[in-house]
Amino acid sequence: MVSDRAPRLDLVFHALAHPARRAMIRQLSGGERNLSELASPLRMTFPAATKHVRVLERAKLVRRRISGRQHLCRLRAAPLREAMLWAEQFRRNWEARFEALDSLLDEMKSADQSPRGR
């Protein structure tokens, strides 16, 4: 069982919570890339992009290796696996026990009391 209060999960989920970093991950899933390659498609300055890379490194989702003047980044699966393992614990429950009811209840009491954006 993956504990709820594992600081690693904080880092991993936080790393995944930004579109730029997710885009980097997608790019890296095609193989090693250097920082310029990661930064160029991102509509932000280079320093901003490298900050995102460091967030990914902190979460150990990315490993960097220096070759000459290039910093090559590569993905690492382990942290993502741990994160998905955590989620998997509950997903099973939900789908089995709640999800079926959910859509029913949705229609039965569609926004009758809480004016929360739905």
Next chain:
Amino acid sequence: MVSDRAPRLDLVFHALAHPARRAMIRQLSGGERNLSELASPLRMTFPAATKHVRVLERAKLVRRRISGRQHLCRLRAAPLREAMLWAEQFRRNWEARFEALDSLLDEMKSADQSPRGR
């Protein structure tokens, strides 16, 4: 395919990036809970806890229904499923292509160039 720049993913991953919110999710996986039940085990004030609940609601991971003076929260699987779907795209690649090499390379070049904390 789940896009990288889906604001929903931002919200979901961010919601999962805090131990208190993950603890809430675990608790809710056992069934409906009201806010006091969610807050009490959390070593923080009640208002702080309800803020976390709202983060979960914003990510649509939690739905609230008001019954008398109690606010009952229930989990919703769909957003989590979408998040895991996103991750799954890459996890497969990584495990197949990189992970095997990773541990080897780890030992071969253990911290010979980058003095990054490892």
Next chain:
DNA sequence: CAGTCGTGAAACCATGTGGTATACTAAACC
């Protein structure tokens, strides 16, 4: 050796996050 390319680092800014304390509203109970 000079220049350029890839990157790091620092300073700075606006905004968001996580937390507190406090005051308020509304339902439930005697």
Next chain:
DNA sequence: GGTTTAGTATACCACATGGTTTCACGACTG
């Protein structure tokens, strides 16, 4: 009807995040 009880709202704080600009450095290139 007054008092708990469950929860909201607001103000405030310290700190992190996400972004910029600017400058510096080391590695290749001609």
